[in-house]
Amino acid sequence: MSTLQLAVQKSGRLSDSSLNLIKECGITFPTRIARLKASAFNFPVEFLYLRDDDIPGYVADNVADVGIVGKNVLMEKTDDLEVIKELGFSKCRLSIAVPREFDYQGVKSLEGLNIATSYPKILSDFLKDNGVSADIHEISGSVEIAPSIGLAEAVCDIVSTGSTLVSNGLLEVQVVMKSEAVLVARPGLSGAKREILDQLLFRINAVQAANSNKYILLNAPNKAIANITELLPGMRSPTVVPLAQEGWSSLHSVVKEDDFWEVIENLREAGAEGILVIPIEKMVL
Numbered sequence: 677m678s679t680l681q682l683a684v685q686k687s688g689r690l691s692d693s694s695l696n697l698i699k700e701c702g703i704t705f706p707t708r709i710a711r712l713k714a715s716a717f718n719f720p721v722e723f724l725y726l727r728d729d730d731i732p733g734y735v736a737d738n739v740a741d742v743g744i745v746g747k748n749v750l751m752e753k754t755d756d757l758e759v760i761k762e763l764g765f766s767k768c769r770l771s772i773a774v775p776r777e778f779d780y781q782g783v784k785s786l787e788g789l790n791i792a793t794s795y796p797k798i799l800s801d802f803l804k805d806n807g808v809s810a811d812i813h814e815i816s817g818s819v820e821i822a823p824s825i826g827l828a829e830a831v832c833d834i835v836s837t838g839s840t841l842v843s844n845g846l847l848e849v850q851v852v853m854k855s856e857a858v859l860v861a862r863p864g865l866s867g868a869k870r871e872i873l874d875q876l877l878f879r880i881n882a883v884q885a886a887n888s889n890k891y892i893l894l895n896a897p898n899k900a901i902a903n904i905t906e907l908l909p910g911m912r913s914p915t916v917v918p919l920a921q922e923g924w925s926s927l928h929s930v931v932k933e934d935d936f937w938e939v940i941e942n943l944r945e946a947g948a949e950g951i952l953v954i955p956i957e958k959m960v961l
């Protein structure tokens with residue numbers, strides 16, 4: 677029987693979220709990551725625990741079939757893989773930052789500078805697209821200290837909150853790319869492996885839909901049902917169940933997490949009472 681080999685980061689900012697997603701897909705596996713490989717107990721997948729930088733290469737070279745990696749690392753390492761799914765975690769951006777006192781007037785201000793980065797390919801493409809020529813100084817870690825030790829005049833580095841930059845006297849001036857974890861695959865994956873990937877994808881979609889939606893129950897006088905139904909986009913239309921009390925009903929529906937507070941306000945104004953909001957475990961559309 678075929679097994680899908682899935683490369684995940686061994687330890688780092690992607691690891692916990694990658695393995696959590698797999699767990700939420702109902703896939704169980706040995707919890708200790710002492711080894712390089714582990715097979716899931718109840719799904720035909722084998723995990724390869726690797727450094728994130730090696731994941732695109734291993735997938736491209738057929739060592740693993742699919743992998744979970746940051747889009748930033750993917751773009752830096754190879755153009756040969758297919759992004760199957762954006763996973764919505766480990767969100768960050770690759771940005772250019774300059775010393776606070778630098779008079780930044782737009783990308784043209786980077787002309788002729790020496791820029792330190794761990795992402796020479798992405799940076800060089802960005803500069804080329806913007807018609808700027810600058811020297812790229814590749815370093816593998818602690819890029820943010822390069823200007824203060826005189827190694828570079830600007831940096832191009834991963835930013836999430838920006839606090840590391842600030843504490844090094846740097847100012848983020850230009851977003852080069854936005855990144856998040858992605859599920860990648862080698863194009864043209866074989867029949868049996870593709871089928872396993874499709875099953876995995878089906879589960880990931882159900883988990884993601886569930887995580888971005890809430891189940892909502894509320895009571896309302898029957899005369900308010902039409903208005904309230906307008907406010908509840910739901911999967912199709914709300915379920916309406918009569919209450920024991922004459923003239924009242926219970927409405928059940930699904931609301932998007934992002935719209936949640938606004939919807940609740942509007943529902944209350946329309947006459948809804950006893951609103952319950954419940955997390956959804958899985959959602960198949």
Ligand code: ATP
Nearest residue numbers: 688689690727728729746748749766767768834836
């Ligand atoms: P490895 O030892 O596997 O090479 P690493 O030190 O290169 O790990 P991490 O710091 O664990 O990498 O980051 C892995 C990925 O997580 C990054 O490539 C990026 O996509 C994302 N990431 C990095 N920093 C942050 C952050 N502050 N917030 C959210 N995501 C981040």
Ligand code: ZN
Nearest residue numbers: 727728729730
């Ligand atoms: Zn790395």
